Amino acid sequence: MFQSSLKRGVASCIFGKLAEYGGQFRLAFAACKSSSTTDKRLDEIPTHARRVKRPNIRFLAQGIDFNKYTHKPLLFPKTGGRNPVDGKIMNARIGGGHKQRYRMIDFTRIGIGENKPLEEKVIQRRYDPLRSAAIALVASGTHKRWILASAKVKVGDIVRSYNDIPTVPVNPVDGDSHPLGALPIGTIVHNVEEYPDIGGGIARAAGASATIKQKLADSVIIKMPSGREAKLDVRCKATVGKVDVPVTHTKPIGSPNRNRWFGIRPKSGLWHKKTGYNGRKIKPPKPMVVYEKKTQSVMHMFDG
Amino acid sequence: MVRVSPSLYKPRTAKRIKDAFARKGIYRVGTIQGYADAILKEKGVEVVDPMTYLYPPAPEWVPPEDIPDNWLAKRPAVEDVREKKKVWHVHRLSAFTEGMQQACLLTKSQLFTGLPPAINDLVGKYRVSDQDDEAKRQILASQVWDNTREKLPKRFDLENLDWVFRREYGIPENKSSLILLNGFLQMAQAMNEEFPELYTERLLVYEPQFSTFYKYKEDNIHMACKFKAGVMGSRPLTPLGDSALVEASKEHTPFDMYPISPLVDLQEQEVLSTKETHGFLRPNSSVRCCYPQLTLNVFPGKLLHMDKTAQPFSFLNTFAVAVEEARRRFGPSAGVLKEPVTILNINCSPLTFNFLVVQLNTLDFTSDNGIKNFVWSDSANHLIRKTLCKPWLHSKRKYGPPKLWDYNPQVFEKFLAMYLYNFASAKPS
Numbered sequence: 001m002f003q004s005s006l007k008r009g010v011a012s013c014i015f016g017k018l019a020e021y022g023g024q025f026r027l028a029f030a031a032c033k034s035s036s037t038t039d040k041r042l043d044e045i046p047t048h049a050r051r052v053k054r055p056n057i058r059f060l061a062q063g064i065d066f067n068k069y070t071h072k073p074l075l076f077p078k079t080g081g082r083n084p085v086d087g088k089i090m091n092a093r094i095g096g097g098h099k100q101r102y103r104m105i106d107f108t109r110i111g112i113g114e115n116k117p118l119e120e121k122v123i124q125r126r127y128d129p130l131r132s133a134a135i136a137l138v139a140s141g142t143h144k145r146w147i148l149a150s151a152k153v154k155v156g157d158i159v160r161s162y163n164d165i166p167t168v169p170v171n172p173v174d175g176d177s178h179p180l181g182a183l184p185i186g187t188i189v190h191n192v193e194e195y196p197d198i199g200g201g202i203a204r205a206a207g208a209s210a211t212i213k214q215k216l217a218d219s220v221i222i223k224m225p226s227g228r229e230a231k232l233d234v235r236c237k238a239t240v241g242k243v244d245v246p247v248t249h250t251k252p253i254g255s256p257n258r259n260r261w262f263g264i265r266p267k268s269g270l271w272h273k274k275t276g277y278n279g280r281k282i283k284p285p286k287p288m289v290v291y292e293k294k295t296q297s298v299m300h301m302f303d304g
Numbered sequence: 305m306v307r308v309s310p311s312l313y314k315p316r317t318a319k320r321i322k323d324a325f326a327r328k329g330i331y332r333v334g335t336i337q338g339y340a341d342a343i344l345k346e347k348g349v350e351v352v353d354p355m356t357y358l359y360p361p362a363p364e365w366v367p368p369e370d371i372p373d374n375w376l377a378k379r380p381a382v383e384d385v386r387e388k389k390k391v392w393h394v395h396r397l398s399a400f401t402e403g404m405q406q407a408c409l410l411t412k413s414q415l416f417t418g419l420p421p422a423i424n425d426l427v428g429k430y431r432v433s434d435q436d437d438e439a440k441r442q443i444l445a446s447q448v449w450d451n452t453r454e455k456l457p458k459r460f461d462l463e464n465l466d467w468v469f470r471r472e473y474g475i476p477e478n479k480s481s482l483i484l485l486n487g488f489l490q491m492a493q494a495m496n497e498e499f500p501e502l503y504t505e506r507l508l509v510y511e512p513q514f515s516t517f518y519k520y521k522e523d524n525i526h527m528a529c530k531f532k533a534g535v536m537g538s539r540p541l542t543p544l545g546d547s548a549l550v551e552a553s554k555e556h557t558p559f560d561m562y563p564i565s566p567l568v569d570l571q572e573q574e575v576l577s578t579k580e581t582h583g584f585l586r587p588n589s590s591v592r593c594c595y596p597q598l599t600l601n602v603f604p605g606k607l608l609h610m611d612k613t614a615q616p617f618s619f620l621n622t623f624a625v626a627v628e629e630a631r632r633r634f635g636p637s638a639g640v641l642k643e644p645v646t647i648l649n650i651n652c653s654p655l656t657f658n659f660l661v662v663q664l665n666t667l668d669f670t671s672d673n674g675i676k677n678f679v680w681s682d683s684a685n686h687l688i689r690k691t692l693c694k695p696w697l698h699s700k701r702k703y704g705p706p707k708l709w710d711y712n713p714q715v716f717e718k719f720l721a722m723y724l725y726n727f728a729s730a731k732p733s
Contacts, residue, residue, distance in 0.1 A: 119563040123401050139401070140563045142572075158563065 073101035097263025100129040107199035109177035111163035127246035132206035134244040150175040174241040181234030189238035196235040312340035391526035392570035405559040407616035409566040413677035425730035426721035442487030507593035514583025535598035543644040553676040605653035626664040
C-alpha cells in the first residue's frame, strides 16, 4: 500500500502539472538551442526520438498528448524522487527499480442514452505497476479502454454503465455503474464521482469501498473509506462492489532487496519512532463534507 | 619560397635554455636562428614560418543575443492533394481477442478444425528416404549446428526467479525457424523424382509480397503481405469442399462476439489509394507458373498465444492472396465464384507448426448471409520439445546445452501431404 501511494504521488505530480510547466519547457528548450543535438526544428524530429540535454524535461519533450486516450502503455521515465522541472529532491525514498509503463485509466462510466446502457466485455485483467488497484481492459465496438477492476468481475463478463434513475431502486450487479440515486441503501460502491460526469474520485485504491447511508430528495449521503460522510448529487455515478486487490499485493514483499525493485529506497532509521507509545489515537470523526456547486449570483457583492 | 620542418627552421630552445641557465644564468631567446633559415637567407630565398596555418579554421559561431519569438512556430501546412483511403490495417503483431473465430467474421468464412479429408488421406502415404533421421538433422541444423552466435535475450526461469542468467549467444528464434523451413522444403523437393511433374509445373519464390484492399461491410481492410516463401503452380488447385458443402454453408450461423466489433484489434489508418500493388501475382500470360498454391510463413516462438496471433494473421494474409487471385480470374465484382479458389498455408515457429487451408467461394462481403468461404485450421502441432539448462541444479553451476526430446514424426508427414496435394493420389505406397 505504502509503495503504491508513493508512486501515485509522483505520477500525479508529473501528469497533473504538464500544463503548468508548458511555458517553462519552451524556455528550457530555447536555452538548449545552441547545443549540437538540437540543430533540427522540433517539428521535424519524431516524438519518440526527441532528446533534450536536460533529463528533467525529457518526458515533456516527447510531447505526449494526455487529452487523446490510448490503451497502449506509455513510457514512464523515472524521476528518482526529483522534481521534473527544477531537479530538487521531492522524496528521498524514491530511486532505482524496474522499468514501468503508464496505462491511462478511464474513470468515467457514461451510458449511451437515457434508457440504453453501454455494454462492454472484459478482455483482460492485470496488475498496474503505478497503482495499488487491479485494472481491467474492456472493449465495446472498436474502442478499448482500461478501467478499475471490480472484485467479482471475471474475464469474458459484460459490464454495463447506466444513466437513468428509476423510481424503484435497481438490483445492483457487481461491476455495473449506476447513478447514486438509482442504488438502494447499504450498497457497497467504489469509483464514486464528486460531481456528475467528471470521473470517479472516491474509493479507487485496492480493496477500498464506500457505502450508501441515506437518500434524500436531491442528494445521497455516503460513508467514504476514511469513515467520513459525504453529501453528493443524485446523478453522481458509482460502480457496484469493491476494488480488486491484485495477487501480487497479497503476497509479502519477502526481502528488503525486493522492495528496491519497486523503486523504494530504505529508511534512514535516524528519526524513527521505536516504541508503541507513539501510536494512532482514536479521534472523533470529522464533520460531513458537502459537495455542492455554488450558484450564488454576482449581484450580492453590491449589497454591501 | 620554401617551407621547411620546424626543427630545421627553428632549433629546440628548451634544453639549451635549461643548460645555459644552469651554467651562465640569463640567456637571450630568439637570437639564435635555425640552420636552414640562416643558409637559405644567405642564398636569398624567402622562408615562411612553418607553425602558421596553411588553411586557417573558420571563426567560432556566436549565437545571436535576441532569439526571435516565432522560431518554434509551426510551418504552414501544405495541402496533400493525393487521394487517401480510410482503412483498417492488419498488423503483424496484433493479437486477435477471439482468435480464428474473429478472423472468420472478417472474411465471412466457416471454420473447420483439422485438415480436410483429401489432404488427411495423404498423411503418411508417401515418405522421403530416411525421413525421420533427415528431419532430425534439419532440427539439429536449426538449433545446434548453425554457426551464428548472436546475442540472445536474457532469460528467466519461473522455478527460480532469483537466479540471474549470464549472457548467452546462439541462433535467434526467427533465423532458427527459417533454417528449419528451408530444410523441410528441400526434403519435400526430394519427391520430385517420384513425381516428375513437380519439376516442370512448380516454382518456388522467396519473399513474395503484395498489398491489397477488400471491403468488409462498408469498411476497407488493408493488408500488406510478405511471406517467407511461396509455391506457384501452372494450374490452380482443385477445391477441397464440394458443391454440396458450399450449398450447406448458407445455413451456417456466424460466431457472435457482441458487444465487440471484429475490427477492434486492427489499426485505423489513412493510406494512399495507390497503395494497392499486385507484387508477385502476375497475369496469366506472362509466366508459366502463375497460380499461387502454397504460402509459407515464420513466427518467433516467444508469441505465447499462437492461436491468437500467428494463425489468424496468416489466415487473413492467405485469404488476401485468394481474393486477389479471384479478382484476376473472374473479375472484381464476381459475387459467388464459378470455381472456388484454394490456397494452402504453412506457418511455423522453431518448435511448432500450423497448417491452414483456405477456400474462397464468394467475393460478396456485404452481409453475413448467403454462401460462406471455408477455412480448415490445424494448429499447435509440436515438432519437438526443448528444455533449457537450469544451472542452479548443477553442482558446479554449469551451463549445459539444451535438451531436445519428444520428436513428433507426424508433423513432417503433414508438411509433405500439403506439398504433394494435387500431384499425388491417396493410394497406398
